[in-house]
Amino acid sequence: MNDTSLLSLEDLTVTFANANGGLEALQAVNLDVPEYRFMAVLGPSGSGKTTLLRVIAGLVQPTSGTVHFKTPEDTPPRIGLVFQQANLMPWRTVIENITLPLELRGDHPGVARDRAREFIEMVGLDGFENSLPRSLSGGMAQRVALARALIMEPDLLLLDEPFGALDALTRERMGAELLNIWQARETTVILVTHSISEALLLSDRVVVLSARPGRVVRELDVPFARPRTEEIRYSAEFVALTRDLRDSIQEEPEPMPVEKPRFHSRRKLIGR
Numbered sequence: 325m326n327d328t329s330l331l332s333l334e335d336l337t338v339t340f341a342n343a344n345g346g347l348e349a350l351q352a353v354n355l356d357v358p359e360y361r362f363m364a365v366l367g368p369s370g371s372g373k374t375t376l377l378r379v380i381a382g383l384v385q386p387t388s389g390t391v392h393f394k395t396p397e398d399t400p401p402r403i404g405l406v407f408q409q410a411n412l413m414p415w416r417t418v419i420e421n422i423t424l425p426l427e428l429r430g431d432h433p434g435v436a437r438d439r440a441r442e443f444i445e446m447v448g449l450d451g452f453e454n455s456l457p458r459s460l461s462g463g464m465a466q467r468v469a470l471a472r473a474l475i476m477e478p479d480l481l482l483l484d485e486p487f488g489a490l491d492a493l494t495r496e497r498m499g500a501e502l503l504n505i506w507q508a509r510e511t512t513v514i515l516v517t518h519s520i521s522e523a524l525l526l527s528d529r530v531v532v533l534s535a536r537p538g539r540v541v542r543e544l545d546v547p548f549a550r551p552r553t554e555e556i557r558y559s560a561e562f563v564a565l566t567r568d569l570r571d572s573i574q575e576e577p578e579p580m581p582v583e584k585p586r587f588h589s590r591r592k593l594i595g596r
């Protein structure tokens with residue numbers, strides 16, 4: 325891809341302090357994030373995917389290396405964040421959760437509400453403006469979180485397994501809607517996901533991190549033309565790339581199950 329990059333990570337290392345002299349979460353990560361593109365990050369649990377997003381968002385300081393935004397005069401871009409849990413304010417309605425970032429920056433409440441309605445429509449929550457979070461399904465709560473991130477018109481949207489807690493069908497639908505939103509608004513996306521097919525279906529480039537400490541072990545430019553449909557999942561090329569990516573993700577071996585002695589007497593009983 326010959327894109328201009330929005331940001332680049334150079335030799336980024338993050339070591340967390342602990343009792344054993346430090347835990348290295350990321351090691352010498354070099355990465356260019358192309359502007360207006362959709363990037364997916366895959367990697368085993370504990371490979372530093374969340375840490376990577378937190379460093380980019382400025383929530384964690386790298387131990388060494390740099391995060392360099394290629395915005396005019398190096399001004400930091402506006403960043404939107406969505407996590408696996410929606411983390412909504414339970415006492416605020418849908419619309420009040422979405423207007424919150426605008427209120428915090430001092431927008432007039434009427435203006436903020438008008439703006440929020442636009443985003444409520446975009447994420448398909450019409451009619452739920454005045455609902456409280458406890459009455460929403462997981463998918464609806466994530467839509468609110470997405471709208472709350474989008475209302476700030478982020479240059480960069482960081483999504484940390486946003487659909488990880490949803491059932492498979494809701495997840496597919498949310499993925500498709502995310503693509504529509506991304507295509508309609510000019511923004512750069514970095515999506516952390518556990519799902520290889522989600523990464524291939526949604527993104528322009530897939531980055532694979534190694535098991536801890538996370539290093540970039542693979543960068544793949546996704547060859548599928550847009551607009552894409554769910555149908556491409558069944559193509560031979562999609563299946564081959566899925567297998568290929570699966571091979572480059574080294575999962576930690578599962579520990580062997582340990583026999584629990586307290587079941588011993590019961591087993592003996594059953595065995596008789």
Ligand SMILES: Nc1ncnc2c1ncn2[C@@H]1O[C@H](COP(=O)(O)OP(=O)(O)O)[C@@H](O)[C@H]1O
Nearest residue numbers: 340347349368369370371372373374375376536
């Ligand atoms: N704030 C922290 N303090 C200490 N260790 C941390 C902290 N955040 C993450 N870690 C550790 O860093 C490693 C990478 O974590 P994380 O970035 O959450 O991985 P992933 O999102 O890929 O599962 C893990 O071993 C985790 O326990």
Ligand SMILES: [Mg+2]
Nearest residue numbers: 373374375484
């Ligand atoms: Mg994580």
